[in-house]
Amino acid sequence: MSLAPPDSDERLFLRIVEAGSLKAAAAQLGSDPSSVSRRLAALETRLGQQLVRRSTRGSKPTEAGARYYEGLAQLVAQQDALEAAVAGGRDEPQGRLHVTAPPEFGVRFVVPVLEQLQRRYPALVVELALGTAFTNLAERGLDAAVRIGKLSDSSLRARKLGVVPRLLVASPAYLDAAGTPRSLAELPEHRVISYLTRSGVNRVRARTPRGDLREVEVRPVFTVNSISTLVRMVEGGAGINLAPRWAFADALAAGRVVALFEDHRFEAYPVQIVYPSRRYLPAKTRAFIESMADSLGRQPSLRQVRPGARRIGE
Structure with a gap:
């Protein structure tokens, strides 16, 4: 395959994939969408493969198009780096x-x-x-x-x-009202709020100070796919949450929430x-x-x- 000059159909194809649609690619290039469509069709004819699926919602590469994109993007990047080096510039x-x-x-x-x-x-x-x-x-x-x-x-x-270390947190108000769990085994008796996961499984895993692994399955009373919402709910006394440490750093430092079982090491991601x-x-x-x-x-x-x-x- 010949190298791709800046105005080549190959680079146009890369632009279409990265822009997500022929219309968006045309706008970025200051070109007419019909012209972009014709050039893409010419490239597909030359290769004997449909590279892009067109629809009103956008354009996505076919399986062949995805393979072509991967290889072509690598070649173009190498070409650009080589030309920059030859021209005395830096990559x-x-x-x-x-x-x-x-x-x-x-x-x-x-x-x-x-x-x-x-x-x-x-x-x-x-x-x-x-x-x-x-x-x-x-x-x-x-x-x-x-x-x-x-x-x-x-x-x-x-x-x-x-890594994202995690810890169990709750507000002082919640613990005053519901009591502080004395062991992980008591968690199912408490109101647990959780981040919404694709698996739908909610388990708390931790290593005890002696190194023993403990695992407890909980049934959250509220799940949500927003960390900031979980922070607000925990601070408001909604329940206990197994949370990313970074999300609650400020609340912990200010005393708005407290960490439970600090001598345990919870599973990190x-x-x-x-x-x-x-x-x-x-x-x-x-x-x-x-x-x-x-x-x-x-x-x-x-x-x-x-x-x-x-x-x-x-």
Whole structure:
């Protein structure tokens, strides 16, 4: 395959996948949608494969289109880096960086990194999609995804950035009214509120000070897919929540909530960044990965703490 000049149909195809529709790609290029459609059709005719499914809701790559996107994006990134090196320039982050992250974690930890990265490299255009659904990176034109928890097997690569330690929290008002549980086994007797998970399973797992594993299944009286809502509910005395430590750091420090069973070590979730399995990653993706690793590595609330070592906020 010949290399792709800036105005090639190959680069146009990349733009369509990343923009999500022919109309959006045309707007970005300052072109007519019908012209973009004709050029895409010509590329598909040349390759003998339909690359993109068109619909009124947008455009998504076919299975063949996703494979073509993966390989083509890698070749184009290599070409751009080579041309920059030959021209005496540096392989600096540039172009469109499209990433995804969980909503509230993303606002707290990912947005500051992306803001700083874009200010450092003005030629970089950032697009952040906040969401928890794990989508096919190629289908969405994503360069990387920040995810919390265990990942399903895939062709993607993953780099661990840290962990999300968790702890049981409740407000003093709730404990005054309902009593403080003396053991994890008493949790089912209390009002438990929980983050809404896809599995629908709600278990509390923890290591005791002696290292024994304890597991208790609870039946939440309220589930919601919003961490900020859980914080507000716990502070208001709605019940007990097994929560990410970072979400309650301020409330713990201010005494609005208290941690239960601080001598236990509750199951923590890994924070990972996943990206396409390519031999060569564009400078923009490499810069984002390294910036995230550096930033999260300096976050006290994303480190596992030895039980009893200290309270949050100290």
